[in-house]
Amino acid sequence: QKEVEQxxxxxxxxxxxxxxxxxxxxxxxxxxxxxxxxxxxKSPELIMFIYSNGDKEDGxxxxxxxxxxxxxxxxxxxxxxxxxxTYLCAVKGGGSYIPTFGRGTSLIVHP
Amino acid sequence: SQTIHQWxxxxxxxxxxxxxxxxxxEGTSNPNLYWYRQAAGRGLQLLFYSVGIGQIxxxxxxxxxxxRPQDRQFILSSKKLLLSDSGFYLCAWTPIQxxxxxxxxxxxxxxxxx
Numbered sequence: 298q299k300e301v302e303q304x305x306x307x308x309x310x311x312x313x314x315x316x317x318x319x320x321x322x323x324x325x326x327x328x329x330x331x332x333x334x335x336x337x338x339k340s341p342e343l344i345m346f347i348y349s350n351g352d353k354e355d356g357x358x359x360x361x362x363x364x365x366x367x368x369x370x371x372x373x374x375x376x377x378x379x380x381x382x383t384y385l386c387a388v389k390g391g392g393s394y395i396p397t398f399g400r401g402t403s404l405i406v407h408p
Numbered sequence: 409s410q411t412i413h414q415w416x417x418x419x420x421x422x423x424x425x426x427x428x429x430x431x432x433x434e435g436t437s438n439p440n441l442y443w444y445r446q447a448a449g450r451g452l453q454l455l456f457y458s459v460g461i462g463q464i465x466x467x468x469x470x471x472x473x474x475x476r477p478q479d480r481q482f483i484l485s486s487k488k489l490l491l492s493d494s495g496f497y498l499c500a501w502t503p504i505q506x507x508x509x510x511x512x513x514x515x516x517x518x519x520x521x522x
Contacts, residue, residue, distance in 0.1 A: 340513040400451040
């Protein structure tokens with residue numbers, strides 16, 4: 298059974314701080330890793346994907362992947378109240394069409 | 409650019425009634441297509457996926473079915489809805505030409521079964 302674990306939160310950070318969201322996965326064969334943002338009542342929106350060890354930066358977002366530790370994280374710099382949402386981590390194995398989703402972490406950025 | 413559409417956006421149906429939800433993708437060809445359900449306060453549950461016209465894989469045995477009559481069209485159906493079918497139904501697509509196989513979600517259909 299492939300598992301993706303996320304702390305449900307809520308994670309509360311002040312505006313302007315760095316928000317750090319974490320995700321662990323059980324399948325060592327996993328090759329692709331995704332972060333989605335889901336606002337309340339809306340569908341998930343892909344914000345980052347990564348498939349090589351290390352960091353990948355896109356604007357205020359940085360995805361970090363450590364395959365040896367089976368750990369992927371998302372850093373949000375200069376957090377804004379508009380970043381308040383649930384963040385879903387998804388992991389996909391090689392040769393698979395189906396990602397496994399975590400339950401998500403609720404992020405609250407307070408002014 | 410690619411766009412994914414779902415309709416209707418919201419639906420209220422009585423128990424025992426039929427269901428038909430439609431999803432279409434524009435701007436790409438031969439995508440992988442997926443149906444998910446997200447119940448209130450719960451995670452994403454994969455219902456069906458399709459790698460081509462007429463090819464449907466079911467992940468969860470239940471009273472729902474799916475069809476893919478055209479390359480970029482995916483339909484979710486039920487003959488008789490149950491109360492437990494209430495939820496947020498999401499269609500997603502994957503550009504198979506991409507290594508990461510990332511999924512992109514449609515706007516969703518919120519279904520309430522009364």
